[in-house]
Amino acid sequence: MLYIATIALALATQPEVEVHPERQAQIDSVAKAGAKWVAKAHPRFASFRPGASMSLLGVKGDWAQDIREHIAKGLVTPFVPQNANMAIPESFDSATFWPQCSKSIGMIRDQSNCGCCWAFGGSEAASDRMCIATNASMLFPLSDQDICFNANYNGCGGGQISTPWTYISSKGVVTGGLYKDSEGQDTGFKGMCSDFSLAPLPPPRPDQE
Numbered sequence: 001m002l003y004i005a006t007i008a009l010a011l012a013t014q015p016e017v018e019v020h021p022e023r024q025a026q027i028d029s030v031a032k033a034g035a036k037w038v039a040k041a042h043p044r045f046a047s048f049r050p051g052a053s054m055s056l057l058g059v060k061g062d063w064a065q066d067i068r069e070h071i072a073k074g075l076v077t078p079f080v081p082q083n084a085n086m087a088i089p090e091s092f093d094s095a096t097f098w099p100q101c102s103k104s105i106g107m108i109r110d111q112s113n114c115g116c117c118w119a120f121g122g123s124e125a126a127s128d129r130m131c132i133a134t135n136a137s138m139l140f141p142l143s144d145q146d147i148c149f150n151a152n153y154n155g156c157g158g159g160q161i162s163t164p165w166t167y168i169s170s171k172g173v174v175t176g177g178l179y180k181d182s183e184g185q186d187t188g189f190k191g192m193c194s195d196f197s198l199a200p201l202p203p204p205r206p207d208q209e
């Protein structure tokens with residue numbers, strides 16, 4: 001679900017868009033299967049057949065193997081709970097748990113029509129963790145632009161999920177905000193070094209796939 005989490009979606013007040021019949025059939029099948037959640041078409045993809053967002057899914061290779069190799073090299077430390085018997089809470093929202101960082105945690109970034117989810121995933125998570133670790137004395141976004149286009153040679157063509165972390169720890173990363181969000185609202189982070197350069201675009205039309 002990594003890809004889905006990193007495809008930036010702006011919900012709020014979008015106009016109603018006609019839903020592609022194949023997409024509607026998929027949505028209906030979720031309800032028929034008795035899911036405890038409600039599926040809905042996002043306006044950005046609603047009018048396209050399922051698969052229109054494929055070009056945004058840029059994680060390459062076997063990411064599980066990639067992580068195993070990083071653990072073996074000592075570059076990644078697997079999480080071990082301090083209290084294995086602790087009850088799992090009914091719900092958990094990091095933006096509520098660390099309200100001082102909610103502005104970073106709640107900042108859902110738009111990767112445009114670019115297969116850069118591998119970069120966005122890393123830069124968003126690293127920005128949030130940096131804020132949490134410093135009790136919000138370092139509350140600013142790290143640059144998707146820097147990671148997407150400098151951490152590997154493929155950029156929008158895809159990358160590994162470990163690449164942002166290797167890049168940040170070996171080379172460092174500059175700050176970078178966004179163009180305005182998809183509602184045209186200011187994201188509230190001004191004066192950053194390297195903002196993401198690609199404007200939000202509609203996905204490819206089905207006949208262009």
Ligand SMILES: *[C@@H]1O[C@H](CO)[C@@H](O)[C@H](O)[C@H]1NC(C)=O
Binds near residue numbers: 100135
């Ligand atoms: C974090 O910052 C807040 C606000 O400045 C402060 O009230 C709180 O004590 C700090 N927490 C820690 C663990 O330093």
